Amino acid sequence: MPPAAPPGGNSAGGGAALAGASRAGEVFQLLRDGHARTRAELADITGLARSTVAARIDALAASGLIGPAGEAVSSGGRPPSRFAFQPTARVVLAVDVGATHVLTGLTDLSGKVLAELRESIDVSTGPVPVLDAVLEHAAQLLVQAGRHERELVGIGIGLPGPVEHSTGKPASPPIMPGWDGFDVPAYVQRRFRTNVLVDNDVNIMALGERAAYWPDADNLLFIKVATGIGAGIISGGLLQRGADGTAGDIGHVRVPRGGDVLCRCGNFGCLEAMASGPAVAATLAAAGVPAATGEDVLELARRGNLAAIQAMRQAGRDVGDVLAACVNLLNPSVIVIGGGLSSAGEYLMAGVREIVYQRSLPLATSRLRIVQSMAADHAGVLGAGRLVIDHVLAPTGVEHLLAAQREP
Incomplete structure (x- = not known):
């Protein structure tokens, strides 16, 4: 039976009794850092009886989450066995859905990407064709990596729009026609009966970048500058989603030079209408420079086109205008700039830093x-994986996994 429903998404099954494993999850947390420990060391740390610790170690070992890691130095008699976390015991599917692409990865429980597939697909085609592509990729990746579906403990999905985190349903996403209120977890669980967690793509990217490159940064902003513009906010070590999942939607903050430029949200002068990839391309096209997409802008800048370079730097200044207020409000120690338009980093970054x-x-x-961004276009997959890993390896998640292990 699959684990019970997690917060932040739907999950099939649930209700399994946790008797006998109710504190195995806490014992596991002491081994999650990868350092090997003996039963005696764990008993000393937890204050539990050695027989109790031994029973919980046996349950964790039976699940594959921990395994033997050599022997400790003997103080007389047989050397005691040491145990450590085994991240290859289970796998996670991590999905980054962008405006024009889907990137699906398979990771182990340390977040290491084992295999991945990328496909160009427009999110505006609707949830069914996009999610069908995700499900097809997922099945292919499991076969490619030689892993069985029963080893899958969860699927994390990042979407390019606001998400009601408690249900995993998109909430009035501006560039995703047909997705509003669509039950993404339920649709995915028709094929894979496992945990399904869904979040906004920029939140996912913030989690991925921090986990991989800034683990000690408790106050971090991840800024995605691509077809849209948004921010993932980590404050006090926790991802901040806001009351309705729209925290970090800086793309619709008015910028000083926005004037009467109409944004697709219906307002005027939004950052996204001035500094996103399509907006910069439109500015260049109006000046007679052949550019239709953000990729065109990047290619022109790489070739040394002065108009494109200047437009990129101005886009950075516009982003900087909004970020200056964010810095005064949130006081982050790190701001990471990612997304497609950040590929020409030196020009965009110069404008951001200037302001x-x-x-x-x-x-x-x-x-x-x-x-x-050091994770670049892998930030979404890394973060989607981390979202699931942190859920299933939390104390209650481990306990549910052990309970499911005992089911016939």
Whole structure:
């Protein structure tokens, strides 16, 4: 039987009794860091009886989550066995759905990507064709990696629009016609009966970038500049979604030079209408420079086209105008700039830094780092995987997994 429904998405099954494993999840947390420990060491740390610890270690070992990791030095008699976390015991499917692509990855429980598939598909075609592509990729990746469906503990999905995190349903996404209120977890679970967690793509990217490259940064902003513009906010070590899942929607903040430029949201002067890939391309096209997409802008900038370079730097300044207020409000230690348009990083980043350091309070920028994404186009997959991993390896998640293991 699959685990019970998690917060932040739907899950099939549930209700399994946790008797006998009610604290195995807590014992597992002491081994999750990868350091090997003996039963005696775990008993000393937890204060539990050695027989109790031994029973919980046996349950965890039977699940494959932990395994033997050599022997400790003997103080007389047989050397005691040591145990450590085995991240290859289970796998996770991680999905990054963008405006024009789907990237699906298979990871182990450490977040290491084992295999991935990418397909160009427009999210505006609707949820059924996009999710059908995801399901097809998922099945292919399991076969490609030689893993069985029973080893799959969850699927994480990032979508390019607001998501009601408690249900996994998109909530009035502006570039996703037909997706509003669509039950993404339920649709996916028609094929894979497992945990399905869904979140906004920028939130996912923030989780991925932090987990992979900034694990000690408790206050981080991830800014995606692509077809749309948004921010993933990590404050005090926790992802901030807001009351309705729209926290970080900086693309629809008005910028000083926005004037009467109409945004697709219906308002005027939004950051997205001025600095997104399509917006920069439209500005260049109006000036007689052949550009129709953000990729065209990037290619022109790579070739040294001065108009494209200047447009990229101005886009950075516009982003910086909004981020200066964010810096004063949230006081992050790291701002990571990602998304398609960040590929020409030196031009966009120069504009961002110029305005942020000029207009933010000196104290708020005294230790601030503004950097280009190191995860690049893998940030979404890394974050979608991390969303699931943190759920299934939490104490209650481990306990549910052990309970499911005992089901016939």
